[in-house]
Amino acid sequence: MTSLVPKEQSSEIKNDLSKEEHEDFRLFGLIAFLIADGMTFAGFFAAYLTFKAVNPIGPDAIYELELPLPTLNTVLLLVSSFTFHRAGKFLEKNEATQCQKWLLITGALGVAFLISQMFEYFTLPFGLTDNLFASTFYALTGFHGLHVTLGSIMIMIIWWQTRVPQGRVNKENKFPFEAVELYWHFVDGIWVVLFIILYLL
Amino acid sequence: MTISLKPSNTPPEKLQPTGWLRYLSFSLDHKVIGLQYLVCGFLFYLIGGSLAGAIRIELISPLSDFMPREVYNQVLTLHGTIMIFLWIVPVVNGAFGNYLIPFYVGARDMAFPRLNAVAFWLIPPSGLMLITSYFINGAAQSGWTAYPPLSITTPAAGQIIWILSVLLLGGSSIFGGINFIATILKLRRPGLKLMQLPMYCWAMLGTSILVVLSTPVLAGTLILLSFDIVAHTGFFNPSLGGNVIVYQHLFWFYSHPAVYIMVLPAFGLVSEILPIHSRKPLFGYTTMVFSIMGIVVLGLVVWAHHMFTSGTPPWMRLFFTIATAFIAVPTGIKFFNWVATLWGGKISLNSAMLFSCGFIINFVLGGITGVALAQVPFDVHVHDTYFVVAHFHYIVYGGSVFVIFSSIYHWFPKFTGKMLNENLGRFHFIITFIGFNLCFAPQHWLGLNGMPRRVAEYDPQFQLINQISSLGALLMALSTLPFLWNVVRSILYGDNAGDNPWNALTPEWLTSSPPPVENWVGEAPLVLEPYGYGRRDSNESQEQKK
Numbered sequence: 208m209t210s211l212v213p214k215e216q217s218s219e220i221k222n223d224l225s226k227e228e229h230e231d232f233r234l235f236g237l238i239a240f241l242i243a244d245g246m247t248f249a250g251f252f253a254a255y256l257t258f259k260a261v262n263p264i265g266p267d268a269i270y271e272l273e274l275p276l277p278t279l280n281t282v283l284l285l286v287s288s289f290t291f292h293r294a295g296k297f298l299e300k301n302e303a304t305q306c307q308k309w310l311l312i313t314g315a316l317g318v319a320f321l322i323s324q325m326f327e328y329f330t331l332p333f334g335l336t337d338n339l340f341a342s343t344f345y346a347l348t349g350f351h352g353l354h355v356t357l358g359s360i361m362i363m364i365i366w367w368q369t370r371v372p373q374g375r376v377n378k379e380n381k382f383p384f385e386a387v388e389l390y391w392h393f394v395d396g397i398w399v400v401l402f403i404i405l406y407l408l
Numbered sequence: 409m410t411i412s413l414k415p416s417n418t419p420p421e422k423l424q425p426t427g428w429l430r431y432l433s434f435s436l437d438h439k440v441i442g443l444q445y446l447v448c449g450f451l452f453y454l455i456g457g458s459l460a461g462a463i464r465i466e467l468i469s470p471l472s473d474f475m476p477r478e479v480y481n482q483v484l485t486l487h488g489t490i491m492i493f494l495w496i497v498p499v500v501n502g503a504f505g506n507y508l509i510p511f512y513v514g515a516r517d518m519a520f521p522r523l524n525a526v527a528f529w530l531i532p533p534s535g536l537m538l539i540t541s542y543f544i545n546g547a548a549q550s551g552w553t554a555y556p557p558l559s560i561t562t563p564a565a566g567q568i569i570w571i572l573s574v575l576l577l578g579g580s581s582i583f584g585g586i587n588f589i590a591t592i593l594k595l596r597r598p599g600l601k602l603m604q605l606p607m608y609c610w611a612m613l614g615t616s617i618l619v620v621l622s623t624p625v626l627a628g629t630l631i632l633l634s635f636d637i638v639a640h641t642g643f644f645n646p647s648l649g650g651n652v653i654v655y656q657h658l659f660w661f662y663s664h665p666a667v668y669i670m671v672l673p674a675f676g677l678v679s680e681i682l683p684i685h686s687r688k689p690l691f692g693y694t695t696m697v698f699s700i701m702g703i704v705v706l707g708l709v710v711w712a713h714h715m716f717t718s719g720t721p722p723w724m725r726l727f728f729t730i731a732t733a734f735i736a737v738p739t740g741i742k743f744f745n746w747v748a749t750l751w752g753g754k755i756s757l758n759s760a761m762l763f764s765c766g767f768i769i770n771f772v773l774g775g776i777t778g779v780a781l782a783q784v785p786f787d788v789h790v791h792d793t794y795f796v797v798a799h800f801h802y803i804v805y806g807g808s809v810f811v812i813f814s815s816i817y818h819w820f821p822k823f824t825g826k827m828l829n830e831n832l833g834r835f836h837f838i839i840t841f842i843g844f845n846l847c848f849a850p851q852h853w854l855g856l857n858g859m860p861r862r863v864a865e866y867d868p869q870f871q872l873i874n875q876i877s878s879l880g881a882l883l884m885a886l887s888t889l890p891f892l893w894n895v896v897r898s899i900l901y902g903d904n905a906g907d908n909p910w911n912a913l914t915p916e917w918l919t920s921s922p923p924p925v926e927n928w929v930g931e932a933p934l935v936l937e938p939y940g941y942g943r944r945d946s947n948e949s950q951e952q953k954k
Contacts, residue, residue: 250625
């Protein structure tokens with residue numbers, strides 16, 4: 208097995224370390240950002256639940272959701288969280304090819320989720336401006352879908368950067384990997400809440 | 409894993425341009441970014457102040473004869489938005505926070521310098537966008553609250569530009585908040601405990617928690633509002649089955665904490681200035697910390713007191729009245745701590761101290777009317793009248809803006825190495841204080857007698873009081889002139905300040921003025937007692953604690 212760090216790069220890292228050091232708090236900053244992002248979703252959820260409690264749905268308003276497709280979506284995202292974690296295990300063990308394989312599966316699951324979501328949009332009997340619940344449904348799932356899209360793009364970037372030997376993400380520099388993984392778990396967690404609130408309640 | 413503070417072994421001076429170019433370029437130095445925030449904010453303050461002048465000229469006479477009513481609506485919307493989002497929030501948080509927090513925690517820069525620069529450079533474009541919307545198709549007309557259905561029915565272009573601009577400013581605010589939290593919690597010099605930090609750090613920590621928790625909710629709400637305007641959805645449009653009250657709840661979930669985002673940093677700055685100029689330790693450090701955190705927690709659960717006339721159910725009125733009244737407790741603790749800090753001190757009544765004392769007086773008046781407004785029976789009568797206008801101007805102008813001026817007088821020697829002229833400064837304070845009270849104190853009377861806010865025309869019986877108020881506004885406008893002259897004159901010909909003109913103990917004064925690029929030439933000093941004034945054994949006790 209070859210080392211993931213090219214020689215000239217590892218010597219650069221050593222030169223960089225001056226006498227003053229601090230711990231790496233980039234993940235801390237990301238967590239703070241994800242809390243903020245979560246609050247945006249919390250605002251949307253609060254709005255949706257209030258609409259549901261206060262605003263009566265009109266007699267001729269169409270607002271019906273099918274369960275099978277979103278359940279499949281939930282499974283896709285939950286499995287993708289697991290595969291991402293698996294890729295991280297292989298990154299720890301310096302096994303780049305295995306890591307890349309599992310990352311590719313994760314990204315594919317993300318894209319599959321998006322395709323499935325688009326399919327649901329096209330088959331639903333209501334449009335964006337039909338009624339209040341339809342609008343809220345599209346706003347919530349759309350905002351989440353935007354997060355999945357960004358996440359999938361970032362997974363692909365990470366996948367490209369874990370290649371050996373040119374890639375910049377490896378056991379020594381795994382912050383980008385950890386950041387995307389944290390973000391992806393966050394997006395999955397939001398989906399679970401969204402699934403419960405929108406489809407099950 | 410550890411990462412290094414310095415990007416490379418090149419001397420830091422070579423990393424960025426010097427002179428004026430330094431302040432106009434994309435610098436990553438926290439001091440440069442802080443001053444960029446300050447100057448940029450002050451330019452917007454001049455614009456927002458001119459708009460306020462236009463409002464007061466219009467209100468000299470009962471008829472709308474100075475400008476058309478639509479223009480009046482645009483002017484008051486721009487005035488509110490500019491003053492809140494482009495002057496007070498960026499300056500009390502961004503300017504002084506960026507300049508002082510790394511010094512206070514003993515760091516060489518903020519935790520994420522690049523994010524810091526991004527946060528600043530979002531502000532000028534969004535501010536310019538907001539102002540130019542006036543010349544394109546008319547600016548937003550629905551006030552800084554942008555309540556639907558008004559914001560949906562007024563011309564769409566101005567409202568959409570307003571939404572985009574506020575979204576960008578909110579993003580800037582969130583990035584700044586994340587940066588402050590990371591800097592204060594993670595970048596402290598080894599050996600410095602949280603309870604040894606200067607009070608401004610605690611104020612900024614509390615403010616940043618509020619920013620991170622509440623600003624995204626506003627962003628989400630404004631995105632939904634923009635859908636209502638552009639895509640004709642019906643989230644907040646009653647004619648399409650929507651619910652305007654939901655907008656008000658979500659809006660005030662941000663915008664009530666926004667009051668604390670504007671005023672908590674000001675509390676922190678005053679807590680730095682008072683001990684230095686009265687040569688006494690800050691009274692009740694621990695109670696100050698807990699009252700800041702109390703305000704943060706309570707500040708998140710009082711928003712519906714802005715909505716007592718929006719058909720809120722009785723249980724909600726009861727809860728929010730009580731929660732709001734509770735906020736007076738931590739705020740009162742802070743007020744009495746400041747007075748106790750002054751008590752028996754060796755007070756020097758220089759400009760910084762005068763503005764801080766002016767803040768204490770104004771803030772108590774604004775706080776008392778705030779407690780009064782929290783009571784539902786009273787609030788229902790004065791809601792949306794000039795009483796509310798008077799109340800919040802006592803908080804944000806008499807509170808935050810007085811502190812901003814106080815802080816400029818206090819830290820100008822550190823920023824530039826030159827002293828400001830004291831006589832001009834005292835003159836500035838006297839006209840500002842008289843003008844401010846002359847402008848806003850009569851508005852309590854107007855509101856109690858039922859003059860509604862945000863309307864260009866009013867009942868002729870209010871004319872005399874409005875003219876007195878406008879005279880006060882004229883004095884406030886004039887008071888800016890000695891200040892500007894003072895700054896220009898002092899930068900050019902001012903006396904040299906030396907490193908520590910106030911004999912202060914806080915860390916930013918323990919380096920040269922203006923400080924070098926990475927704050928200290930050698931190691932950062934370990935300041936365990938930032939308020940150890942007037943104690944004979946203060947140096948010894950510091951030695952023992954080491």
